[in-house]
Amino acid sequence: MVTAGKKRRRFARPIGRRRYRKVYVVAVEGRKTEPQYFAILDQSSSVIQIKCLEGKDDTSPPQVLKRLTEYLRGEKLKTSDEAWLVVDKDHWTDDQLSQLSNWTTETENRSLAVSNPSFEYWLLLHFEDGTGIRSQRECKDRLRRHLPDYDKGVDSSRLSAEMIRLAVTRAKRRDNPPCVDWPTQLGQTTVYRLVEKVLKE
Numbered sequence: 001m002v003t004a005g006k007k008r009r010r011f012a013r014p015i016g017r018r019r020y021r022k023v024y025v026v027a028v029e030g031r032k033t034e035p036q037y038f039a040i041l042d043q044s045s046s047v048i049q050i051k052c053l054e055g056k057d058d059t060s061p062p063q064v065l066k067r068l069t070e071y072l073r074g075e076k077l078k079t080s081d082e083a084w085l086v087v088d089k090d091h092w093t094d095d096q097l098s099q100l101s102n103w104t105t106e107t108e109n110r111s112l113a114v115s116n117p118s119f120e121y122w123l124l125l126h127f128e129d130g131t132g133i134r135s136q137r138e139c140k141d142r143l144r145r146h147l148p149d150y151d152k153g154v155d156s157s158r159l160s161a162e163m164i165r166l167a168v169t170r171a172k173r174r175d176n177p178p179c180v181d182w183p184t185q186l187g188q189t190t191v192y193r194l195v196e197k198v199l200k201e
Contacts, residue, residue, distance in 0.1 A: 020193040021049045022201060023081040026194070027068035028052060029059040029088060029103035034119055036154040041198050044161065048201045061087050061096040065103055082109045084194050088138060089183060101181045112183035115189035122191040123147075127157055130174070133187040165199065168192045 028034035035054045042050035053067050064087055070085060071196050085100045097114065104110040115121045117136040120143050124130045127146040144150050147158060171192035175183070183190060 020078075020080075021047060023077065024050045024194070024198065025068065025071065025075070025077065025081070025086045025087040026052045026086055027064050027071070028086045028119075029055045029064055030059075031055045032153050033123075033195055034086060036156075037119075037123070037159075039152065040159060041164075041195065043156075045198065045201060048198060050198070051178060061085075061100050064091060065100050069103075072200045077109065079109065082111065082112050082197075084113060086113045086119070086191060086194070087115075090118055092155050097182055099174065111194065112182065113189070113191045113194050115191055116186055119191070120140060122167065122189045123154065123185065124173065125170045125189070126163040129170055130187055132136040135186070164195065168196050168199070172196075 006090070026034075026038055028038075030056050035052045038050050038052040042052075043049075053071055056063065056067065060100060064085055068085060077083060085104070087097070087100065089097070097112075100112050104112045117133070117139055120136070120139050121130060121133065124139060124143045124146070125131075129140070130142075133142070140150075149155075171189050174188050175190060175192070179188070179190065
């Protein structure tokens with residue numbers, strides 16, 4: 001019981017300040033491969049968080065952009081966070097990709113990463129230089145030489161940190177001079193720009 005003239009003492013525990021984890025929100029076309037790959041990167045770092053928005057029934061670039069913009073309306077990013085669109089060149093038109101490229105120019109923390117022909121090409125670079133690719137089918141066939149059980153999925157035990165760094169180096173070498181919008185030639189990818197940033201955090 002608290003008597004008159006006495007004040008109730010309040011005991012406050014000191015609150016430790018937890019370092020803010022930079023967030024990368026990544027919208028992708030696929031439901032399996034890309035989310036699994038970015039989960040590997042997310043688990044490898046304690047100072048960042050990667051939120052991957054996986055594909056739905058319609059995986060066209062405009063739908064990937066719509067999914068990301070709808071997410072960002074509910075989850076506001078800090079200025080240090082980043083929003084990325086990760087899509088394939090594949091059979092999509094320049095007009096479709098232009099919608100994504102134009103959206104990224106509105107603020108500094110938005111970016112676009114495109115693989116030509118597909119995300120499998122980025123995966124292939126973890127194992128080899130990826131030269132001479134002439135089609136998406138050939139890209140997948142080459143990838144299966146290294147991952148025989150590959151079925152649109154990524155086994156984290158098959159990708160080491162060194163392999164990821166090598167993929168960045170190989171992709172950067174092929175992106176010369178660096179493309180402004182997206183790779184127009186088969187056998188190029190700008191996914192390395194996102195992965196390189198994550199590795200440097």
